[in-house]
Amino acid sequence: MDQSAGKIQIRSLVGPVTVSAESIVRVEKRESPWAEYETQRAQSSDTADGNFDLAAWCDRRGLFAERKRHLQRTVELDADHEGARAALGFEKTDAGWILRKPNGGDGQKSGPRPTAAEGADDDERLAAAARVQWRRQIKGIKSIMLESPIAERVDEGQRKILSISDPLAIEPMSEVLVHGDGACRLLLVDALSKFPQDDATANLSLLFLLDREPAVVDRCARELARRKDPRVASQFRAALYVNNHDGVVARAARGLAVVEDKAAVGDLIQVLTVQRDKWVETPVVGLVGGMCRTFNRQTVASADGRRVSVPPVIAFGRGVLANVANVPQFRNVTVYRTEVLEALKALTGQNFGFDVEAWARWYQEQR
Template sequence: MCLSVRRSYALLALTIAPAVADIVYLADGSRLEGTVTDLGEALRVERGPASLTIPKRRVLRLETAPTPEARYAARAAEVASDDADGRVALAAWCQQEGMPDLARDEYKKALAIDPDHEAANRALGRERIDGRWMTHEEAQTARGLAWHEGRWMTVEERDARLALKAADATRRAAHDAILQAIRRAALSSDAAIREAARDHLASFPAADRRRAAVEALSAGEPKVRAVAAETLIPSADATCVVPLVRRSVLDASPDVRRLADDALMRLKDPGTGAAFLDLLQSGNIAAKVRAAEGLAAFPERLAIPSLIAVLDYATEPPAEISLTVAGPGATAPPGPIVIPGGGLTPPPSSPGGRIRPGAPPSVRGLVVPRVVTSVRDSRDPVEQALRDALIRACIRALRACTGQDFGASSTAWKTWWTREAARPSAPGP
């Protein structure tokens, strides 16, 4: 460190007393203004509630100067106690010097002298309404507005919002009470409690019961879903169709499906068939069966192409498995036969069969004297039974939707529908 700088620090240490107001010039060209306290190896610069500690090695020089507060005090002493304009001018200076709190105080002092002083009122955000100065909040109230939910609005709008909020709270409370009653009616082990819960359900308005029951249709417990579906039998409307159709087609519980069907049959909404159509192309075979049965009960002409496509799927023949082995005197080997690239298949029911070209040239581990070809049905009995049920359901639905009957022949149905769809105006079923 150079000698001159050391001497400057020594001088600072000797001459700076705590709470001296100075301007600190830093080596980077910036300066700080505030009350300086010598901390030995550093200076603490305070300005209002903020303070900053600066190492002395960063300080170029220190100049004594009055603080802004001191300059304010000097200016304030020159303003007469009854000079409203002087107070406003002093407030503007305080604002310019970065002292907003003092500026606000001076504007208030000006208003204490002259309550109608326009500059002071406007600087404080006050507004003139009907010849009287007031705060912004008072002015908004005078305009007939109310502060609600973070913004100003008319009193009528506020009251309407409050009424809606209260009604919504009442509706939510009723909704929760209905859900609890449905659960008690479904799950309580006490028959008296179950019966009382059903009576309690009947005491609610139909619209409230309907909304809660639709929500309960998605409950995890089958008994709760069943009570929800039963609740909808007398009160369902068009908003319930899709939830009920989903229970009718997709629910694992037969009781829930039956009760959902009962509610749909009682409602007889014209959009029911379209809801069943939406589920016909999705889900497993069992779901397709139930969707087709729904279309038989609620015919929908738009479903005809989809029903024909599903019937075509249900009536397609089982996959054929062909194998070829070489050698004289071929017989079917016992146990599974391994076909290269074809996996395991059960043994053929009888030796011999139709010869099909292009079959694999050999069977692993087996040498036989002539060609053997077998056709195997890979379906299990459960799948075949479901396909049969799907065929019957599709036929019933197609009869209901078209007034025609071509049995299980998807080809005949396709031919008829091609002609029918080409007609300029096809009549309904």
């Protein structure tokens, strides 16, 4: 921890963190990860296996720079150490150990060029390794900074997230931040908005369809409208037909209005209303004590010259001893989708309410 000009710089697993001295409530002194590392290093032997074991210890504690240094030392001591070579991204070929670069080019040694399939497999392996590293780093930023009660630390965490420019960070960033609070998810939208890649567009579309925070949904909507990617509209049209999920259908309808997809009008008309079997609460009036159920023998009498048999009717206490209970009943009901109607009005300038036939006639006349 270094202090100067009222600022304190703290060494953390995700890099140096600078905060004002005033924002620190208390200082608790304990052994840092790097002090533990120095102790562990002093107990390790400077052999290939000793450095490799120490690299694994560093990996478990998030000391990635130290991990890499000991893996490199392992290779210095044993050039054919398979575990260290693999961890550093090398691959053994007939020509020797080759370090594959992310762009598919050969590294330290020249050798036979890989086939297209081998090159694709290698790309996937390198991308997966990079995503693992990003996932660890972003988890650290989230837990140490974004979830901190100190505003300055939160601000620094946000800056670190927004400074990420590697497209391979999109998936781990989305996976980690989507489980945060509303502020975390708003930050995720802002970070994804900087990437033009399909990974970012897909995650923004899913956030728009599924997130529960209105501010997150609104920000996604603005970014998706700005992108003008016709594939977004096609996915929203597909989402209209998600069975038994009216929330997704409503959000998809709103999305189609946001991206101004007039080609979706026919689909929206089809899902404007839907018949569904549902349990509904139905009010049932009964008399306290269940008298109607207890005194239930038929009354036989003569009415207008005919013999009739009717159930008993209890009049005394009606309105006084009566009670209303909600009884669940399984019924076929019509679901009226307001968000779909709003989307239709926005896209067409028309308003036929929930009259599906009127909408269909108008739509047919326009074709």
